[in-house]
Structure formats: structure tokens, C-alpha cells
Amino acid sequence: MKLRTHTCGELKKTHVGETVTLSGWVHKRRDLGGLLFVDLRDRYGLTQVVFHPDTLSDFSVAESLKYEYIITVTGDVVARDEKTINTDLVTGEIEIHATDLKIQSTAKPMPFEIFDTQKGEEDEDLRLRYRFLELRRERLRENVIFRNKMEQHIHKYMQERDFLHIATPILTVSSPEGARDFLVPSRIHPGKFYALPQAPQQYKQLLMVAGFDRYYQIAPCMRDEDPRADRSPGEFYQLDCEVSFMSRDEFFDLVEPLFVELTEQIAGKKIQQTPFPRIPFKQAMEEYGSDRPDLRFGLKLVDVTAWGNASDFKVFATAPFVRALKIDGGHEWSRKQIEEEFEDTAKRAHAKGLAWMKFVDGTADGGVAKFFSEEQLSALKQSLSLTENCIVFFVADEWEVSC
Template identity: 80%
Template sequence: MSFRTHTCGELRKTHTGDDVILSGWVHKRRDLGGLIFVDLRDRYGVTQVVFHPEQVVDFSIAESLKYEYIVTIGGTVVAREDKTVNTGLPTGEIEIQAQRVDILSTAKPMPFEIFETDKGEEDEDLRLKYRFLELRRERLKQNLIFRNRMEQYIHQYMQSRDFLHIATPILTVSSPEGARDFLVPSRIHPGKFYALPQAPQQYKQLLMVAGMDRYYQIAPCMRDEDPRADRSPGEFYQLDTEVSFMTRDEFFELMEPLFVGLTEQVARKKVQDKPFPRIPFKDAMEVYGGDRPDLRFDLPLIDVTAWGNASDFQVFANAPCVRALKVDDGHTWSRKQIEEECEDAAKRAHAKGLAWMKYVDGVFDGGITKFFNEKQLQQLQQLLHIEQNTVVFFVADE
């Protein structure tokens, strides 16, 4: 007995008249006037199956089918009438007239509706307990498929450029990294431990010394650290690579097409700037406040150290560095809002304080305005190109 000749996402109108076998999960079931309609699902798609009492070998089996039963169905592909075509499915122009059905596995009532909502609104502990059910959801399935496509593209790209894919050891010795190690006790050496790698740094350097020249892997990195917005706590994967006899700019030119391809060919999104803009580290830190700047960020930090040092305001006059941030249309913020929200956020970011002033109807007002004379305020307005209804924030530090 064959389990399938086609997948549930494969059949089209050109297959009309073919005898086929499909296997999958009962996605939906409907009883209509003595007929039973089942949407059969597998990883590849959904196909509608029709059970006629006079055509199925054992119609009672069809009557017993329930949500998420796993079945094998044999039948004939027929074209749907125009009025019953489902344009929302790739297989929507056909259906299967079933002749036999075998139940491979029954299913208990589901702990949550798998497909009525695909947003993960249920309790997280419940979803994790039944993770194998949640992974049936289309969104999560597509996430896994998308990751697979990304990894395939990376392998093809790197292999075509003479990189060697080398898997480095998982059980290793501890080395200085950015977080604490996960430790694994050794049975052979009682009282001693292996460390799970936070990154394959030492091994890839050994590979370069050994003459491997170009190495890469999609490496697991295990770090005992607090959760971060851009990666899972404890474990994440990264494209890890190392090369010999190559300058920084040559490496940029080698790797940039990979990220363009991943974005445009795999993710089907558009890269606006090619080649990628290159910003000196110093400029990134001073203008954007970080070494991974979001260039869409329209609130750059502006150096006003010289202006501040020339003033009589002691906080600025003695400061090695003064930065300003201007926010258009920020004049509606009240003093209370600024103190409770903005100043509190600045202190959480380890700033010593946050000074401010507003520019409304051609006049500076509020905050630290009183510490500056008219000439100094005019210089500030010209330096920052301040327009109407703007609030300006200042931070002074080393």
C-alpha cells in the first residue's frame, strides 16, 4: 500500500481524471446533504476531498473522521464547477472524489484551536506544552521554511566562493566572552566540566593558523545571559566566518552581496542603498549613539560642545562633551511630561541629567533658557537650524 502519490498542495486542473493517493491531517470537515467534505492538509497545502456514500468502500469511516485525524485517502481528481472554485487555494479548481479512506491515527480534542486564530493568543505555557500542535500553524510553519531557505542560500553563496563549511566542537573549554558559560559535567573526568561555546572564536582562529583560508558555519552560540530584543535567551545561531589574506574592504565587498541576496531573493524585500553606506565608528557613536545605527532614525545627536563651553551655564561650560537633540513639534509636551518621561528615560540610560528648552513663535522659553543671553540663544538657533514649535534636549558628560 502506498501512502501518497501526490502532496496536498500539488494537484491542479491538469490532473483531472488521475487516480491519486493523499495523506495528511483533517483540516476541516463538513456534512452537506449526505455528502462529507474534508479539507486534507499536509506541509505543502490543502486539498478538498468529497465522500459520496455510494462511491466510498466504507462510508462509516468517513463519517467517523474528526479534526486533526491523520488519514490516507485514495480517489480520483475531478474539476470543480465554476461556482464552487476556491480562488484562495492553489488547489481550488479541483477536488478528490474519494473511493477509500484509512485512518492512520486518531486525535483527542485539541487543547486550543489550532487554525481559528494564528496569532498565538493562548497562554504561552499551554502553547509550549503542546508545541508540536502550535507548529502546525501556518505562520510558524512558514517561519521554519523561511529559515531553511535562508540557510540554503547562505550555503550556496559561501560554497561558490571557496569557503569550507566546518563544524567546530560543541563541548569545549571556557574562554573569555561577553556572558557566563553553560557548563556540562564530565562523567569521564569527575569534578570537571565542559563549557558550551558562546562563539567558535578560538576554533576558527586555529583553522586560519592551520591554513584553511576561508571558513564558515551557521554556528550555535550558547550564552547564559538576560533576554535581548534581537535574539533568544540562552541559545541563538549566527553566520560565523573567518578569512585569511584579505583586507577589511575586500571582506566588505565579498559579504555585502550575500546580505543583499538574502534580503531581495529570499525575503523578497528591496535594499534601498547599494552599496551599503559606510560610517566611521566614531561618527556612528557621536551622531546616532550606537555602533549599529538605524539610518531611518531622524533624531541625530548634534555636537554643541563649543557653544556650551562658551556659555556661563556651569554644567555646559565645564563639560568635555555637550550633545543636543531637537524634536520638531515637541512644544506640546508639558514640563511634567518631560520630567516624568524624558528625564527618567535619560537617567535609565545612565545620563547624569537631561536639560531642555522650547522654541515657540521665535522665542526660547522654559527649562534652562534663563541661563543664556539673547546672543547665545540666537547662535544656538542658527547652529541647530531650529524651526518653530521645537523642543531641544541637552546632555553634558565626558
């Protein structure tokens, strides 16, 4: 006897009349008094199974079913009535009328509901202790499947472009990277240690020297560092690749379509602009003060060195660089806010200070506005395209600080 002829996410109206065998977990059960409905679950989906005393040889076995029992059911595929069709399920147009039932494994009461809609609001320690149960939940299951789809797509994409998938050693020697190493003591050589790789950098360089001109792997990276908001502690996996005889722009053209495909075809999101916009490092620093700027905000630094050097304000007149940042609506901020929030931030970034002036209804006021003539203020308004109500911050310093 087969334990499964179909999955719980497979059967449709085209299967009506067939006799099938399903195996899975009891997801939900509803006892309507002499008629028992069970939602049977596997990783592919849900299928409704109907148990009736007239068609099942031992109905008491069906009555004993509890949540998360693992069962094997054989029965006939029957079309549901129009009123009972469940449009939320792929299998919602059919149900199985069971003729045979076998309990493969019983289950103790669950520490939390598998189908609960709280989506992991239970105590984290409890969920991690029973991680194998939490992974039965749809959201986490879909995360695992999603990652598998991404990795499959990466492999297909790279193989089609003649990249070789090569696994590099996990137990290796320590190499200078950006974090501390995880160390593994050697049994054969007491007092000596292996290091888990922070990245396969040295090995992929050796592969290039050996003539393997296109290498990739989805590589584990082990870094002994504290958890932060933008990184996973300890371990993560990355698409690691290396090529020979290829320019920087050629490499960009090679990998950008992969990121677009992963985003649009696998994640179902839309990339706003392709090819990805590129700006030189110098421009990024001078306009955004960062080598990884977030372009969505549009808060650009503007070089007003010539304007500042031509003024009578000594700080600007002698500064090698003067940069300005305009923020619409900032005219409402108080002097205390500016000093406590913005000036302190500027000083932590090694600036000697933070100059500012407000424009209220088009008129300059406060801060360093008194040091400039109407003509100079008018020139500033024009160069910065100032609105009627805004605040302008200035930093006058060396290039690295002014950015």
C-alpha cells in the same frame, strides 16, 4: 500500493482525469447528508476530497473520520464547478473523488483546534505541552519552512564563494565571552566539566592558522543569560564565518549581498539602500550617541562647543565639549516632565546635568535661555536650523559623556 503519488499542495487542472493517492491529516470535514467533504492536509497544502456512497466501497469508514485522523485516499482528479473554485488554495480548481480510503491512524480530541484562527492565544503551557500539535498550524509550519529556505540560501551563497562548511566541537572548554557558560559534567573525569560554546571563536581562529582560509557554519551558540527583549534565552543559531587575507571593506562587500538576497529573495522585503550606508564610529557617537544608531529618527547631536565656549554661561564656557539636541514640538513639555523624564535619564548616563531652552514662536524662553544674548541665540538658531517651536537640550562635559 503507494501511500502517496502526489502531495496535498500539488494537484492542478492539468492533473484532471488522473488517478492519484494522497496521504495526510483530516483538516476539516463537512457532512452534507450522504456526501462527505474532507480537506486533506500535509505540509505542502490542502486538497478537497469528496466521499460518495456510490464510489466508495465502505462509506461508513468515511463517516467515522474525525479531525486529525491520518488517512490515505485514492481517487480521481475532477475539475470543480466554476462556482465552487477556491481561489485561496493552490489546489482550489480541483477535487478528488475518492474510490478507496484507509485510516492510518486515529486521533483523540485535540486540546485546541489546529485550524483555529486565534493564532496561539491559548495558554502557553498548553501549547508547549502539545508543541507537536501546534507545529501543525500553518503559521508555525511556515516559520519552520522559512528558516529552512534561509539556511539553504546561505549554504548555496557561501559554497559558491569557496567557503568550507566545517562543524566545530560542541563539548569544549570554557572561554571568556559575554555571558555565563552552560556546563556539562564529565563522567570520565569527576568534578570536571565541559562548556557548551557561546561561539566557535577559538576553533575558527585555529582553522585560519591551519590554512582553511574561508570557513563558515550555522553555529549553535549557548549562553546562560536571562531572557531579554532583544535576545533569545539560552540558545540561538548564527551564521559564523571567518576569512584570511581579506580587508575589512572586502569582507563588507562579500557579506552585504547575502543579507540583501535573504531579505529580498527569501523574506520578500525591500532593502532601501545598497550598499549599506557606513559611518565611522566617532561620527556615530558624536551625532547619535550610540555605536548602533537608528538613523530613521534623524535626531542628531550637534557640536556647539565653540558657541558655548564663547558665551558668558560658565558651565558652557569652561566645558571641553558642548552638544545640543533639537526636538521639534518639545516646547509643549512642562518643566516637571523635563526634570523627571529627561534630566534623570541624562544623569543615569553620567551627565552632571541637562541644560535646556525652549523656542516658542521663534523666541527663546525658559531653562538657560536667560544666560545668552539675542545675538548668541540667533547664532544658535542658525547653526541648529531651529524651527519656530521646539526645545533644545544641552550636555556640557567630557567627550564620552557629551555623546
